[in-house]
Amino acid sequence: MRIDVFNGDADGICALIQLRLDKPCESKLVTGTKRDILLLEKLPVENDDEVTVLDISLETNRQGLARILDAGAHVFYVDHHQSGAIPMHSRLTTLIDINSNVCTSLLVNGLLRGKYSEWAVTAAFGDNLTQQAQQLALSLKLSDADLSNLKELGQCLNYNSYGGTISDLHFAPDLLYREMVGYPSPLEFIKDNQYIYQKLLAGYQDDMAQALKTKAEFSSNLVGVYILPDEAWARRVSGVFGNVLANQNPSRAHAVVSYNAQGGFQVSVRAPQINKNGADELCSAFPTGGGRKSAAGINHLSVEQLPAFIRAFAEKYN
Numbered sequence: 492m493r494i495d496v497f498n499g500d501a502d503g504i505c506a507l508i509q510l511r512l513d514k515p516c517e518s519k520l521v522t523g524t525k526r527d528i529l530l531l532e533k534l535p536v537e538n539d540d541e542v543t544v545l546d547i548s549l550e551t552n553r554q555g556l557a558r559i560l561d562a563g564a565h566v567f568y569v570d571h572h573q574s575g576a577i578p579m580h581s582r583l584t585t586l587i588d589i590n591s592n593v594c595t596s597l598l599v600n601g602l603l604r605g606k607y608s609e610w611a612v613t614a615a616f617g618d619n620l621t622q623q624a625q626q627l628a629l630s631l632k633l634s635d636a637d638l639s640n641l642k643e644l645g646q647c648l649n650y651n652s653y654g655g656t657i658s659d660l661h662f663a664p665d666l667l668y669r670e671m672v673g674y675p676s677p678l679e680f681i682k683d684n685q686y687i688y689q690k691l692l693a694g695y696q697d698d699m700a701q702a703l704k705t706k707a708e709f710s711s712n713l714v715g716v717y718i719l720p721d722e723a724w725a726r727r728v729s730g731v732f733g734n735v736l737a738n739q740n741p742s743r744a745h746a747v748v749s750y751n752a753q754g755g756f757q758v759s760v761r762a763p764q765i766n767k768n769g770a771d772e773l774c775s776a777f778p779t780g781g782g783r784k785s786a787a788g789i790n791h792l793s794v795e796q797l798p799a800f801i802r803a804f805a806e807k808y809n
């Protein structure tokens with residue numbers, strides 16, 4: 492059996508779209524919200540299964556990966572999150588680069604020599620790699636309108652993946668994948684699926700308008716902390732709100748805190764755009780934290796831990 496495991500954000504979905512446009516096949520899809528990253532832990536596999544893993548940290552999934560390899564499955568692993576030491580195994584092939592200027596879809600784009608670059612541009616915008624997205628788009632000679640459509644689609648797909656559970660999301664990520672994978676160009680997808688595109692755009696704009704009214708809990712030239720209310724829109728918009736804040740104030744680090752279903756908080760951290768470092772280290776110091784150098788998060792921070800987190804955040808970036 493073929494099993495495709497991917498993060499439910501723009502980067503994870505667009506990485507798989509590129510691979511399956513190149514080599515179409517039936518597969519079992521395994522995904523979740525942006526923060527459901529332990530996707531290998533309970534994945535049932537059999538001898539000779541072909542497992543593709545996209546855009547989830549190898550470090551976090553180390554145990555699950557070992558079990559899957561032990562069971563006799565072959566694994567192709569593409570990612571840009573913290574990996575730790577990459578295991579050597581005859582059935583494991585990896586394409587991993589934790590540089591903060593790449594994302595999984597850009598890695599797949601390189602592998603496929605730019606065959607479906609518009610999907611990689613979309614994903615790079617979604618992962619807030621604006622410069623890299625624009626750079627790659629140059630070679631495609633897109634009109635301004637088409638480029639801005641790819642940017643908005645990427646941002647909307649990324650936005651759609653946040654949320655405490657799949658039910659917080661406008662569309663389940665596997666459903667979006669199935670709707671999009673038939674299109675070699677995301678621009679064709681947009682043309683044919685205005686219902687999906689407009690619903691994502693409207694949701695994004697409504698949620699963002701609410702978020703932008705939120706006053707900073709704490710802010711200085713170097714750091715800003717925002718606490719959002721306990722509502723579904725706040726869970727959905729938390730990550731992209733962090734990106735918008737980061738783009739508006741490139742020299743400031745940002746933390747966006749929102750409530751989760753466990754009666755605590757989830758946190759999104761964005762390092763300053765001019766120094767994309769340390770977010771992964773900061774978040775990994777807390778249980779359930781992790782991510783990339785430039786963008787990281789904590790899935791569950793108890794109410795009592797919040798002051799300690801804010802102190803650690805301010806110390807890191809002051």
Ligand SMILES: [Mn+2]
Nearest residue numbers: 502546594595
């Ligand atoms: Mn990614």
